[in-house]
Amino acid sequence: MSTPAPTKTILRALAGETLPTPPVWMMRQAGRYLPEYRATRAQAGDFLSLCYNSDLAAEVTLQPIRRYGFDAAILFADILLLPQALGPKLWFAEGEGPRMETTTTMDQVKALKPTEAIHDTLAPVYETVRILSRELPRETTLIGFAGAPWTVATYMIGGRGSKDQGAAHRLKDTDRATFAALIDRISEATVEYLSAQIDAGAEVVKLFDSWAGSLKGADFEDFAVKPAAYIIAALKARHPNVPIIAFPREAGHGYVGFAAKTGADCVAVDDSVTPEWAAEHVQKDGCVQGNLASRHMVTGGEDLVRETRRVVDAFRKGPHIFNLGHGITPDADPENVALMIRTIRES
């Protein structure tokens, strides 16, 4: 049985088609820069309550779609819900970012809950996906996601975010067996988590490896490339038609060949590389997503218009999904997002 060709713009780009106007969505498009998000978050009480309230999580996912008509909606959740479902406590200290009970010994890795148990905690996330697949406009693609094992491990080991992921590097370099066992447990759970999102209606899934840039040399191969390749192969075996976007943020030279090595349908690039460089070295392997610097959503004006056109032009000769290089920040002006979208669609 052959699969019909996709009609939604994002799915067409992911299938390798070069479109006259790139489809667009934005990382963190449902977020604090939007007054309607802040209102719904206040109604939910706090960030985690919002993530686990399927109706409100679906509502904030839909808000930027209604306001801007993005080509994709990304499920509203967080990469740290999966490790939380494996047992460690998670909380968000106001203004300080995430905190997590640490996992640093083999006994603690062995004490994590079995993979099947994650669905008890994560059921509300799957329900959010089901609501969204009913309520999204028919032309909008629904993207599910998870953190990549290395990035998730940095929070599990360090107990919080850090600039250099020092605690995770130390465990990797001093107790390889424990570190590798943790990466394996996260990898296995990620396959089940993303597979359940797909069963609930996610049409594309994305792996966020936000801290991939701090893995160098063989470590990048072992802990960014290999886990992504494992997860993608397992998902493709079960869901051969669901495209996968990989985002090894700040990978630099590691972006080259990443799609071929991991089986990803698209590589998302951040703005530490130029769009011209990414077009030459990454887009030759297939679809690229990116990579306008998110500061333009704060500063706006002629710089925004010029740099938006530059990104569109650089990637014009191949499959491209327009996005920012990283998430939009809370101090962004919603008017600048509208200006970016107008510029893309008029370019």
Ligand code: CP3
């Ligand atoms: O992109 C989206 O709109 C979908 C939802 C989404 C969130 N987090 C919501 C969120 C996604 C895809 C994420 C991914 C995520 N979460 C990553 C990987 C991507 C990246 O940004 O590098 C990481 C590292 C996390 C962990 C996390 N969650 C951190 C470090 C923080 C605090 C930083 C911050 O911006 O405050 C969060 C909180 C978070 N996740 C917010 C949102 C909208 C802000 C929380 C709030 O409303 O107070």
